[in-house]
Amino acid sequence: MAKYDVTSELAETIRTVRIQNHVTAKSVANHIGKSKSYISKLEKGEIKSIQEEELTTIFRFILGNDEGNQDFMNNKLEKLLDTLDKRYSKDEINEQLWFYNYDTVMRRIPIPETLIDDINSRIQLQQISIQDICDRINANEDIYPDVKNADKYPFNEWLAFVKNHQEKFRFIKMMVSNSEIEKILTKQQTSCNYVTLLSLVYYLLKIERNTGEKEDDNLMREACDYLNNYKFFSLTEKYKLKKQAKSKAELDDLMSSFDKENSRLLYEIVTTFKLFSDVDIAKTNKNLKVFVNNLKWDSSFMMALISTSFCDLNSMSFTVKKQMLTEIQAIIQKYKEIPDSQKQLEVYE
Numbered sequence: 001m002a003k004y005d006v007t008s009e010l011a012e013t014i015r016t017v018r019i020q021n022h023v024t025a026k027s028v029a030n031h032i033g034k035s036k037s038y039i040s041k042l043e044k045g046e047i048k049s050i051q052e053e054e055l056t057t058i059f060r061f062i063l064g065n066d067e068g069n070q071d072f073m074n075n076k077l078e079k080l081l082d083t084l085d086k087r088y089s090k091d092e093i094n095e096q097l098w099f100y101n102y103d104t105v106m107r108r109i110p111i112p113e114t115l116i117d118d119i120n121s122r123i124q125l126q127q128i129s130i131q132d133i134c135d136r137i138n139a140n141e142d143i144y145p146d147v148k149n150a151d152k153y154p155f156n157e158w159l160a161f162v163k164n165h166q167e168k169f170r171f172i173k174m175m176v177s178n179s180e181i182e183k184i185l186t187k188q189q190t191s192c193n194y195v196t197l198l199s200l201v202y203y204l205l206k207i208e209r210n211t212g213e214k215e216d217d218n219l220m221r222e223a224c225d226y227l228n229n230y231k232f233f234s235l236t237e238k239y240k241l242k243k244q245a246k247s248k249a250e251l252d253d254l255m256s257s258f259d260k261e262n263s264r265l266l267y268e269i270v271t272t273f274k275l276f277s278d279v280d281i282a283k284t285n286k287n288l289k290v291f292v293n294n295l296k297w298d299s300s301f302m303m304a305l306i307s308t309s310f311c312d313l314n315s316m317s318f319t320v321k322k323q324m325l326t327e328i329q330a331i332i333q334k335y336k337e338i339p340d341s342q343k344q345l346e347v348y349e
Contacts, residue, residue, distance in 0.1 A: 002051075002052040002101060002154075002157050003049050003050070003051050003052065004049060004050055004052065004055065004097055004098040004101075005048065005049055005097070005160075006042065006045055006047050006048060006049060006050055007045070007095070007096060008045050009084065009087075009088055009092060009093075009095075009096055010045075010055075010096060010098055011042060011043050011044060011045035011047075012043075012045075012087065013080065013083055013084060013087075014042060014043055014058060014059075014062075015043035016083055016087075017059070017062050017063065017079070017080065017083055018043075018062050020083075021062050021063060021064065023061070023062050025039040025040060025043070026039075027061075028058060028061060028062065031057070031058075031061045032054060032057055032058060032061075052098070052101070055098060056072065056102075059072065059076070059080065060072045060076070063076040063079060064296075073102060073106055073107035073108065074107065074108070077102055077103065077107060077235060078235055080099065080102075081093075081099070081103075081235050081236070081239055084096070084099065085239065090240070093236065094236070097158050097159070097160060097170070100158050100170075100236075101157060101158050103194065103234050103235045103236055104158070104193060104194040104195045104198075104234050105156060105157060105158065105172075105193050105194075105195055106193065107193060107194070107234075107235070108191040108192060108193055109191055109192065109193070109194060109232060109233070110190060110191050110256070110258045111184065111187075111189075111190055111191055111192060111197070111232065112230050112231060112232060112256065112257060113187060114230060115197075115227070115230035115232055116184065116185060116187055118230075119185065119200065119201070119204065120185055122204055122208065123185075123204065126204075126207055126208060128207060130178055130181050130182050130185065131178060132207075133181065133200060133203060133204065133207075134176055134177070134178050134181055136203040136206070136207065137174050137176050137199045137200065137203050138174065138175055138176060140173050140174060142216075143171055143173060144161065144169070144171070146161075147161055147171055147173065148173065153173055154173070155173045155174065155175035156172065156173070156174060156175055156195070157172065157173075158170060158171070158172045159171060159172070172195060174195065174196075174199050176196060176199065176200075180192075180196070181200065184196075184197075184200075194227075194232075194233075194234040197227060197232060198223055198224065198227060201223040201226055201227060202219060202220055202223040205219050205222060205223055205226075206219060224237060228241065231254070231255070231256030231257070231259075232256075233254075233256075238254060241254055242254060273288065
């Protein structure tokens with residue numbers, strides 16, 4: 001498990017998002033099993049380092065997303081970037097290893113099929129195998145030898161190389177499996193982290209250009225731009241492009257097909273609720289309050305519930321639907337009556 005230095009930027013970010021979300025230091029301390037003074041020291045930068053798991057737990061709790069790490073990465077991480085961007089420069093943000101690991105290693109991103117189609121075409125043109133590309137990635141040929149050959153540095157984690165108590169550079173030792181790359185290229189795996197595809201594209205470009213083992217910043221920039229072109233963004237890349245956009249059309253162009261579908265579906269949901277509001281706004285508000293409270297109770301459970309395909313039941317009379325609702329309400333009443341000690345025996349995925 002990764003361990004991060006508590007930079008002044010990290011300490012201030014924890015404090016800022018906690019205050020913004022009206023969360024007390026005492027409640028954070030209780031949640032992670034530490035004292036209030038520990039949180040106070042953490043927010044002042046007096047705690048020197050923090051385990052990744054503890055930091056993630058703190059942010060998930062503060063941001064109201066305590067259901068799962070990937071849910072946090074997908075839905076709340078951008079809020080942290082907003083907070084960082086308002087206070088710090090691009091270079092200062094890039095120096096935050098904790099955020100860079102969240103953004104490029106831990107966060108999973110949907111992979112556009114057109115991106116995979118193009119990568120496969122280029123691989124076939126070069127007549128190389130999955131084994132060939134994995135060998136190049138795992139050789140970490142661009143990395144400083146003292147880092148590459150040292151067992152103390154873990155794989156797939158951004159780290160700082162420190163010499164004589166001074167940070168010299170940042171690096172990541174990659175290790176990918178043939179099976180993962182094969183699943184990505186055959187579209188069996190439809191999402192992955194940013195560094196995996198970035199490494200794949202970067203070394204594919206090196207093979208195409210027949211370059212040596214020397215690190216090539218221009219080629220790395222080209223690999224990033226290539227992924228950007230297919231709307232496969234890290235948050236920091238997407239944020240940079242948003243700032244450079246000069247019109248709404250340019251902003252819209254940054255949206256991936258997944259973003260566009262998400263916007264369309266959200267629009268359909270809001271439109272449907274508006275229709276109900278036009279008929280009986282008081283009743284709709286009452287129902288929506290219950291829905292919002294359910295989301296606050298357990299957002300992951302509610303997402304699982306609304307993904308239940310009731311539409312597969314096809315044609316049903318009003319009477320049968322009413323009977324089904326009655327049975328669902330009876331099930332809820334049954335579980336309400338279960339003792340609290342039994343309700344908390346297990347945690348569902």
